[in-house]
Amino acid sequence: MGESFTEAEREALYKAIFSRRDVRGQFRPDPVPDDVLRRILLAAHHAPSVGFMQPWNFIVVTDPAVKARIHADFAQANEEAAALFEGERRSLYSRLKLEGIRDAPVNLCVTCDRERSGPVVLGRTHMPAMDLYSCVCAVQNLWLAARAEGLGVGWVSILHEEALKGALGIPDRIVPIAYLCIGSVSHFEPVPELETKGWRRRLDLDDLVFRDRWEQR
Numbered sequence: 001m002g003e004s005f006t007e008a009e010r011e012a013l014y015k016a017i018f019s020r021r022d023v024r025g026q027f028r029p030d031p032v033p034d035d036v037l038r039r040i041l042l043a044a045h046h047a048p049s050v051g052f053m054q055p056w057n058f059i060v061v062t063d064p065a066v067k068a069r070i071h072a073d074f075a076q077a078n079e080e081a082a083a084l085f086e087g088e089r090r091s092l093y094s095r096l097k098l099e100g101i102r103d104a105p106v107n108l109c110v111t112c113d114r115e116r117s118g119p120v121v122l123g124r125t126h127m128p129a130m131d132l133y134s135c136v137c138a139v140q141n142l143w144l145a146a147r148a149e150g151l152g153v154g155w156v157s158i159l160h161e162e163a164l165k166g167a168l169g170i171p172d173r174i175v176p177i178a179y180l181c182i183g184s185v186s187h188f189e190p191v192p193e194l195e196t197k198g199w200r201r202r203l204d205l206d207d208l209v210f211r212d213r214w215e216q217r
C-alpha cells in the first residue's frame, strides 16, 4: 500500500465521514451480501485497541424472532425514556423514529470481553475503560466502511442491557457495547435527523477547542 493518499482518496475518506448518518427510517429489505458484511466486519476488526487487546465480538442477527424480542424491549425502554421529558419536548420525542430493528435486514451487536488478554493490559491499568472505548472505535470503523459500501447503520441504545444480554445469550462477563441496525437504504439524509426535527443542533467547533488549558482560547 502507498504511504500517502492521493487527493481523490483523501476526498473519499472525508466523504464517508461527512455523509455518514445514523439511519433509522430509510432501510430497504434486501439482504446484505455476505462479502459486503464480511468487509465491514473486517474494517471493524482493524480498529485500534488498547494493548492490541481486540476485545470485541460481533453477533450478527437476522432471525426475525430475535429482532422482535429486542424490539419489544426497545418499545418498553422508549416509553420510560419519553416519560423523562415534559410537555412539547415529550411529544417531539415521541414523534422521533429512534430505531430500525425490524426494518433493517441485519442487526449487529458489538460486545466487549474485558478479560480477553488477561488481567494486566498494556495501556489500561490506569484508565480501565479503555477496552470499552476500543470497541467503540470498532463501531466507528464499521459505520464508515458501511457508508462507503452504501449501507446505512443506526445505533440503538434505548434498550435494557440485561434484556439485550438475555435475548442474545451473552454471558455475564461480556459487555454489550452497541446494537446496530444495518442495511441498504433509500437515501442518506444530508444532516442528522435530530437536527432536522428540531431536537438539537450541531455545536460550533470553535466553541469546543481550547488551547493549553481548559476553556482557554
Ligand SMILES: Cc1cc2c(cc1C)N(C[C@H](O)[C@H](O)[C@H](O)COP(=O)(O)O)c1[nH]c(=O)[nH]c(=O)c1N2
Binding pocket: 020, 021, 022, 023, 024, 097, 098, 099, 155, 156, 157, 158, 191, 192, 193, 194
Ligand atoms: C453511542 C450512541 C448511541 C446512540 C446514537 C449514537 C451514538 C454514538 N444514536 C445516533 C445519534 O442520534 C446520531 O449519531 C446523532 O443524532 C447525529 O446524527 P448522525 O449520526 O450524524 O446522523 C442513536 N439514534 C437513535 O435513533 N437511537 C438511539 O438509541 C441512538 N443511540
